[in-house]
Amino acid sequence: MRTKITSTVAAHLLLALALLTAGCGGEEGGHHGAQERREDRARRVAEAWDGSAAARTWRAGYHPMGEAVQPPAGGFHAGADTRAFTTQNFVLRGTLPTAGPAEGEVRWGSGDPLVLPLTTAREAYASVARGGDDGPHLTVTGARPGAMTLATSRGPATVPAWLFTLEGYDTPLKRAAVTPSTLPRPPIGPQREVPTSELAPLAGLVEVAGDGRSVRVAAGHGSCDDGPAVHVLETGGSVVLSAFVTGEREGPCAGVLLRKEVTVRLAGRVGDRVLLDAFTGRPVPYGVPNGASPSWHGVSP
Template structure:
């Protein structure tokens, strides 16, 4: 088994403070504003975190769980990407980030029970299809007309392409008409497949191990060429931010998150900040399983 550990991360420096209100609204750090910064990182390659990453890689590589994962539908892109021409105003962009929509129209009441995810190599997978109202509920996490919002007036069933663990897939999507926009907002009409039982358990209870390994948030995106992945990592207000390292093998990429500066393994205040971190890989991700070293399982996309 060939392994390689990536040590340099590109940090998206504008953080999102995850307040209680945003948690209640279901809004994570995945749609935070982006700023670019670079923070090189030096660590002892024999650290406990590296040992944990290797244990996770060894458990997953060649396992039945990895085989099952490669046969399912696991999105690695945005289920509801923003319009290609952007938003008309800062308020509209904020509404999209907060996932705040208002329905002023009728949604279709009928839909097929199943749909197909289709990959470029000819493979396909039949999955239960979410109807228009179920998909709208997944899109609208806030439903607060008094705050910045986007207005949905109608919807129809169509298709979209999304990055998955098996490469780009064409999948059914509901196309929601937004008031004031010519381009509909697409939202995938599938739920991800159920994850297989991980062959290794979590590193610890809570969010942090004694040696400072942190639980990651969600996967934000995989670059088009597969040479980098962007994830949400957490930190507090009295440190230098998060860092994420990657252990690469032929079958997996294991990401280990930690906090730079401050007290090892501790967040100094009660505010938990989610920050986008982009990790450069040695080679394209391909169909390798992307794993969180802390949890010992694939990163969630939502």
């Protein structure tokens, strides 16, 4: 039995992975014509985006492709502090600024800066301090406005940031204060009703290599298969990634959601090309959806 994915734009990942494990026992290999249909879908996604108003809006915006939260210079002193950071277990023992500018500038090496809304110190703190257990914690004693360098869809950018003073550290923890641009409405809808051996959604972007010639992405799969694979279609305006599950097998399967990172080599640099998910028809988001480092927020009407 092959797994089917039915996805809405708002919940494509959770729904797709849930259905993937529910089926958890497919025929060995894919079905006839799957590769042709996968390639056709990638071409249609590229054609829809290349030269579109959505692509122009995307390139004009601020879309983080790196961590919006950066540890103190040199990293954390001990494993307990690293655990506190990853579990977002913070304690506030100080006063956070209650006022600040409403907007700030994002600056790239070339081109005009972009003025965007800023978060408050309290909002920035709340985005990193979501833990609440009795385990190891980091103590924040204050915050001040500053700046940080962050990878974006348009290359490295200098962005406004809140610099949080940590007890025991000489340099601050940085949290980007600028709000990402809204994702433009995609010019093509998501793929529907296909086997995961043909096409599946990506879980997110992990990293773009420093030379721009490869990308590392996360893809989901089940416990009765050989894992995910990712094919690439490159055009002058976009890089379309098509994820699918390989080696699905019949048999009893554990109901678990698995995630694997896949490195995709490119013929040319990513540059300002839009990195797209063939399944969703959207730019591939960086990081965990709704996490501390989202690539975007919302979709324009």
